[in-house]
Amino acid sequence: MAYVNENYLKLKAGYLFPEIGRRVSVFCEENPEAAKRLIRCGIGDVTEALPLAVREAMKSAVDDLGNRDTFRGYGPEQGYSFLREAIAGDYRERGLNVADDEVFVSDGSKCDTGNILEIFGEGNTIAITDPVYPVYVDTNVMAGNTGDAREDGSYEGLVYLPCTAENDFVPAIPEEKVDIIYLCYPNNPTGTTATREQLAAWVDYANKNGSILLYDAAYEAFIQDDSVPRSIFEIEGARTCAIEFRSFSKNGGFTGVRCGFTIVPKELTAQTKDGKEVALHGLWNRRMSTKFNGASYPVQRGAEALYSEAGKAEVAALIEHYMGNAKILSDACKACGLTVYGGENAPYVWVGCPEGVGSWDAFDKFLNEANVVVTPGAGFGAAGEGYFRISSFNSRANVEEVAKRIAELKW
Amino acid sequence: MAYVNENYLKLKAGYLFPEIGRRVSVFCEENPEAAKRLIRCGIGDVTEALPLAVREAMKSAVDDLGNRDTFRGYGPEQGYSFLREAIAGDYRERGLNVADDEVFVSDGSKCDTGNILEIFGEGNTIAITDPVYPVYVDTNVMAGNTGDAREDGSYEGLVYLPCTAENDFVPAIPEEKVDIIYLCYPNNPTGTTATREQLAAWVDYANKNGSILLYDAAYEAFIQDDSVPRSIFEIEGARTCAIEFRSFSKNGGFTGVRCGFTIVPKELTAQTKDGKEVALHGLWNRRMSTKFNGASYPVQRGAEALYSEAGKAEVAALIEHYMGNAKILSDACKACGLTVYGGENAPYVWVGCPEGVGSWDAFDKFLNEANVVVTPGAGFGAAGEGYFRISSFNSRANVEEVAKRIAELKW
Structure with a gap:
């Protein structure tokens, strides 16, 4: 009789990103029009072309x-x-x-x-x-x-x-x-x-x-x-x-x-x-x-x-692009009174939720009202509750659009 | 104090192929002329071009x-x-x-x-x-x-x-x-x-x-x-x-x-x-x-x-090439009285050592006298003693040369 590694059975079902994926899928099915304008700033996946070198x-x-x-x-x-x-x-x-x-x-x-x-x-x-x-x-x-x-x-x-x-x-x-x-x-x-x-x-x-x-x-x-x-x-x-x-x-x-x-x-x-x-x-x-x-x-x-040399120059340009995005996102959050961390030496902007708003609430608000996918801080651990993460891995156009929608969000 | 996985310490030093590599290196250093004619039929690594498809x-x-x-x-x-x-x-x-x-x-x-x-x-x-x-x-x-x-x-x-x-x-x-x-x-x-x-x-x-x-x-x-x-x-x-x-x-x-x-x-x-x-x-x-x-x-x-379709045709050609090699190697061993297994539905020819010859002895004999690297059966486990493996992953020219050298080996 072969035995399984029972440690696997201790794992909670939701690795964070599958749970986000599930919520996004449900939203898109129920809101086909809004789904068309969905912008993903959740998972930290790059979006720009692989360097020519x-x-x-x-x-x-x-x-x-x-x-x-x-x-x-x-x-x-x-x-x-x-x-x-x-x-x-x-x-x-x-x-x-x-x-x-x-x-x-x-x-x-x-x-x-x-x-x-x-x-x-x-x-x-x-x-x-x-x-x-x-x-x-x-x-x-x-x-x-x-x-x-x-x-x-x-x-x-x-x-x-x-x-x-x-x-x-x-x-x-x-x-x-x-x-x-x-x-x-x-x-x-x-x-x-x-x-x-x-x-x-x-x-x-x-x-x-x-x-x-x-x-x-x-x-x-x-x-x-x-x-x-x-x-x-x-x-x-x-x-x-x-x-x-x-x-x-x-x-x-x-x-x-x-x-x-x-x-x-x-x-x-x-x-x-x-x-x-x-x-x-x-x-x-x-x-x-x-x-x-x-x-x-x-x-x-x-x-x-x-x-x-060519590769280094292309990497530098990619970093500049994503860090430019981070600044736009960070500024947009600050402009509407949110407290912002990170985003200065990293492609992630970590944002404090307004008083009384949980991190999955913030996730749902972004998804439903701004049609933007962010990552709820609680998904990264208990001490992440009260924060959400915005990834700057995206095109400039998308990031500018996200900034606009952030400005329009009513908390 | 961090603890190591002590199971690693049970491992015998020689994963087979590093030990073969070591013996081959020593041989090549000591015999620079013979090293030039060395042909490797040891590790099962392919040699022919990656298919165009x-x-x-x-x-x-x-x-x-x-x-x-x-x-x-x-x-x-x-x-x-x-x-x-x-x-x-x-x-x-x-x-x-x-x-x-x-x-x-x-x-x-x-x-x-x-x-x-x-x-x-x-x-x-x-x-x-x-x-x-x-x-x-x-x-x-x-x-x-x-x-x-x-x-x-x-x-x-x-x-x-x-x-x-x-x-x-x-x-x-x-x-x-x-x-x-x-x-x-x-x-x-x-x-x-x-x-x-x-x-x-x-x-x-x-x-x-x-x-x-x-x-x-x-x-x-x-x-x-x-x-x-x-x-x-x-x-x-x-x-x-x-x-x-x-x-x-x-x-x-x-x-x-x-x-x-x-x-x-x-x-x-x-x-x-x-x-x-x-x-x-x-x-x-x-x-x-x-x-x-x-x-x-x-x-x-x-x-x-x-x-x-193109890929399948190229794979078929590669298989035909290597299996043609296997037949040449197999025939060469049989021709000098060795007992041969495998090589008909697989790229490996498994050869019984002559009476009284150990598998590392056969390895050394091939290396020293034929300047051909084979794999000693004992390296794969105790029941592999008394056998050696010849891999058919090679060019046709090399395999034909190996066949010639096998014919010249005196056991």
Whole structure:
């Protein structure tokens, strides 16, 4: 008799975005006319064309495969050296000590942030910020790192670190000991950033307690303020306590192309139950070698092109476009008296709901009255209640239209 | 203090192919002249050009991404409907009952055969054939489904089902109860196939015992004999006990492009510890939704093209090429008195070592005397001792040269 992984049965039905999808579908069926003017600012999916440099590189790579002399079959599971070098070289240009073979190229950061749990054992206490990217939570539930779900959607056994306006959306260092901590800056969903000092406090905590920071920097390219750290490895001591996740989805428009990477420093260790230190680099290398077969060759060539002069210029233009959108959305919300966070170094605008309005109420109001899809803060965790997120991933025309409709909303 | 997954520490250092790589490197360093004539027939990696139909489809998909009106961002985690329909439609054309939404498209079968373990719980008894694709074993070790490694490289707690010439390389139905059974036909590494009756006996066993068959059909396109089943779903009753894995790596030359799929029938269930039946389709769907973000869009368009008339013709030509190679290699081995298995419905030729020659001895002899890389059978498991595998994935010229060198080998 084969047994299922019963941890899956603890999962609450609604991963946030399916529930949003369901509500939007119902609305569109019931309001076919309004559906025609629907604008989606919910899910953080890019909308603009893939850079030309990437497309040319991908097509040229496809041509390579059309000739047996330049054909490539199985690539290195860790990524081709041309891409690992480009990535690590970019870190080194910024003065950060990252070796080529500390870079593990994958088919995306969502996969990596989930799969990383495989190299950790039982008995770790997991801390997540609240609100949070739901994948961190759900993958821990699936891995058996939590207890059952509570009524409010949170899980027994997880340590939630509330991030609200009161603490500038950077969690306080916990008083209890936690073993693995997810941090994401610039933050999804709040669009806020952490200062060097705030991150240094976390690195210090982690090194003192033998904890691991899982640092998701998927949105680093959106940072406009030079004083904001772009990588956890800008913080002294991070190489002995942090893994960094990065993605080409949002800077290069790769959400459909699929490529990301993870940096695992060689000096980073965790422990066996009897106190032996084990390097996580070797474990992750083993995980990737055994359960992954490398990202697609044309995709890796496309990612490499993001580091070319032409590619960098195109990325800069994409970032400027989306950040211009963020400013328009942010200004529109401010103009009608809403309190706005984020949106300055991140593509997400995080908005406080007016007094007495819940975040799903705000979602429904936007959908029904403005025909705009936003994301209710509560969907990201209990501390997200009272906020909603507007994504700036859209065309300029759509964003200007959304701004107009925001101005017309009566709260 | 973060804890590691100590199951990883049970893994034997050598995944087979790295050890082969190491021996080949040493040989090439020590014998630079002989290294120039080295021919690799070890790892099962394709060598011929990617079909034109695939390349055109991929390039056209890249162009789609270059225009915001045809741009695609995040795709469905389960695969685009155009590809799921093409795949399921192909099954249905062969009279098999597979629904579009039972197809889960991924970035490759190696990933799927490893990741599938996530939906199964603790306490399952796992059976694998011996010899076997090492990934099945290693992923079970990593998941904690085994005990420690023994001296001979096998693991406590796994049930090994020997496949040798004596049982025609199809394992006997075990007398003990096992919960999850890996079957791979046409087989890697032996290149042999299972008859309808043999598979029916397994389906019958699985249905009676509530066991799950993990059926790897990565090599189905190489089947020449119409009486050999191409899918486990050709066997009555398989939909209540089997998951099928398929890959575009070997038929379409996708080893570097990365695409495969898994079929999970909706009526397939496993149990909770207290006896509740849970559909595996829902669990796998949840796993893929939460930990995967869909295969690359241009890659999925490339895979779709394999189902076009032009694509099918190109796949047929590739198969004919590799199977022609298999015949040449097989004939060469037979001509010098070696006993040969496989190679008729699979791209692998499985050769018995002459009396008194171990499989790593045969590997070293091929390397040193013929400058040909083969794979030692023992690397695939204890029952592979006394055999070696020759892969027919190569150019015709190389294969003809290998045949000549085989003829010159003195045993």
